[in-house]
Amino acid sequence: MGELIGLVAVSAPFLMVLGIVWIGSQKKLEEKRIAATAEMSSEKAAQYASHTAELEQRVRVLERIVTDRGYDIATQIEALRDQKQVEDTDNGVPLGIDRKETA
DSSP: OHHHHHHHHHHHHHHHHHHHHHHHHHHHHHHHHHHHHHHHHHHHHHHHHHHHHHHHHHHHHHHHHHHHHTTHHHHHHHHHHHHHHHHHHOOOSOOOTTOOOOO
16 A cells, blocks of 8 residues: 555656646647637628628618609509500410311
8 A cells, every 4th residue: 555655646746747738738729719719700790791781782772762763663663564464465376276176
């Protein structure tokens, strides 16, 4: 039992040094991981900001269309619908469907 206590007493400082080195390396690894995550987050934030700016520009254009022309857009849409109905009624040359083939 005395030899076991001596072995523990001799190896304890080495184990403590190994533990300290391992904890230090884990700390550095975690700092690198945090830095990489922060960089990715900042890139995503820049992409979202760009996309948001593009959407805001589109909304400004739509607002300008509505305010410049007023509510005349609904009238124009209905006029296009009426024109489409007129075009649909003119189907071109009628086919002779009433004639049946005889064998």
